[in-house]
Amino acid sequence: MPRSGRLRADAARNRTALLRAVEELLAHHHPAQISMDLVATTAGVGKGTVFHRFGSRDGLMLALVQERAHDLGVAIADGPPPLGPGAPPRARLLAFLSAVVDLVSRNKGLLAALGPAIAAPSDQGPREAHPVYRTWHGHIAGLAGQERPDLDTDMLAHVLLASVHSEPILEALARGEGERLDRTLRDLVTALLPDGAASHTKAESRHP
Amino acid sequence: MPRSGRLRADAARNRTALLRAVEELLAHHHPAQISMDLVATTAGVGKGTVFHRFGSRDGLMLALVQERAHDLGVAIADGPPPLGPGAPPRARLLAFLSAVVDLVSRNKGLLAALGPAIAAPSDQGPREAHPVYRTWHGHIAGLAGQERPDLDTDMLAHVLLASVHSEPILEALARGEGERLDRTLRDLVTALLPDGAASHTKAESRHP
Incomplete structure (x- = not known):
């Protein structure tokens, strides 16, 4: 060499x-x-x-979250189902939310600590401008929209992702209670996107 | 006088x-x-x-949010239904979430700006230690628990409240899009707590 x-x-x-x-x-x-x-x-x-x-330490933390986020991005783009392509949208969404909870749990407080760094330079723009947030948000909104195009899946994705930026929830994750968040997100998503009920939903539950 | x-x-x-x-x-x-x-x-x-x-300005902001939160507290304790007692838990929960979205929308960015002030002194304790957060969280968890005692309503309440601390959502509220958040929370809650289905839910969907 x-x-x-x-x-x-x-x-x-x-x-x-x-x-x-x-x-x-x-x-x-x-x-x-x-x-x-x-x-x-x-x-x-x-x-x-x-x-x-x-x-700097912030640079190091940012590199870490970008690396883990990159790994997750590869898994949803090219990895095996249910995280990767091939599984039904609802199953992929549940697998993705579990992966996000796991990533945030393993890097306790990291996303919260990076808050200012993740926001756009000098607070001129929205947090969603950060590529990691934008990718996660787009993936959730896209999968949910395949099951329920009648919903405001853009806002829904923001609501679901807000949970991993909440201080009380980050404290619960730090206590090793990631499984509670995972189960609650799963309860919400399975209630909203009933299994195999996409056609029924589209026909009968569309918003006026 | x-x-x-x-x-x-x-x-x-x-x-x-x-x-x-x-x-x-x-x-x-x-x-x-x-x-x-x-x-x-x-x-x-x-x-x-x-x-x-x-x-200080923080003192002024805190007094404002406490006053508005106090008004909302009076409304849920003694006001007319559906916000106050007398309506079914699900209807009360939907009315309360609408009131919170309205309060946060009318005081754009206030809760976000108060983040550090709302947290416990010198960041020693959780944000939930603040009486306003604790009251809102307890009210949501209590109402949801009346409909679905099988769920982790403590975590559910944290997840729903996280939305009004999310930067992208606060930016949407600042653009006058509070109705979008209100509708999305309503979609989630009505999916999770089906109308009049409490007894069915308790009997058939209890977590193992």
Whole structure:
């Protein structure tokens, strides 16, 4: 392997180690408690490397959530059903909401801590402008719209996603109660999108 | 009227005028744009009076939301149905959610701006510790539980209330789209708590 290729491989390995270290630390610490020093020590790399690659703690947190969100994006685009294509829209939606709850639970407080960073620069624009939020929102609205085109699925997707930005709910997730949120979202979605009832719904329950 | 009574009456009138002025200003301005000077001028009272009574802009905003929340609390405890007692739980819940959406819409961005103030002192405790959040949450959970005691209505209430703390939704409310949120919450609640189906639900859909 030429020298530049070895350097790239080292850089990729460091990046992976650093993101993994952050995720391990997030399982037990609030983001505010996680210093760059602690991340460097946990990952076994130099502190200078952390700063060089990510600039700041916010940069590191953002990279982590983008990586996990990217993995989830790949899973819904090309992965096996029910998360990926091939399953009915309602089953895909339930699998996706479970995956979001799991992602947010494993990165406790991360999305909340990133609130300002996720918002558009200098608060000029909406939070939905962030690609991760926009992708999740569009996926939920799209799947729900396939089952119930009569609903305001754009607003519905905002309402369902609001739950993973709610302080009391993030505190419940931090107490390990992600399953409660998952079940409640499942109750709401299965009530609203009855199994196999799409044609009935379209014919009889359309909004006036 | 004795002098002290006149003073108390003046103080009450000033307080009402100040809170009304803030609410008028909130209809067209973001909370960050509303200075104590502007409130005093709009209410026609001296700036010193505003500081004397409310201490800071956050104090003023908090007093406003507490007053509106107090009015809503009186309405659900003693007012006419469907908001007050006497209507079926589902109808009361729908009326309450409409009232919350209306309150938040009329005070655009107020709850969001109050986020830190609403949280417990120095972020030691959960947002639900605030009496307004706790009252709203308890009312929703209580009514939903009367229809569907099989559900996790504690988490359900958090999920429904999360919507009025979501940035994209608050932006929709600021664009005058409160009716969209109201309809979407109504769609979710009516799907989950079918009209007159409480006994059926309890018998057949209980969680294992």
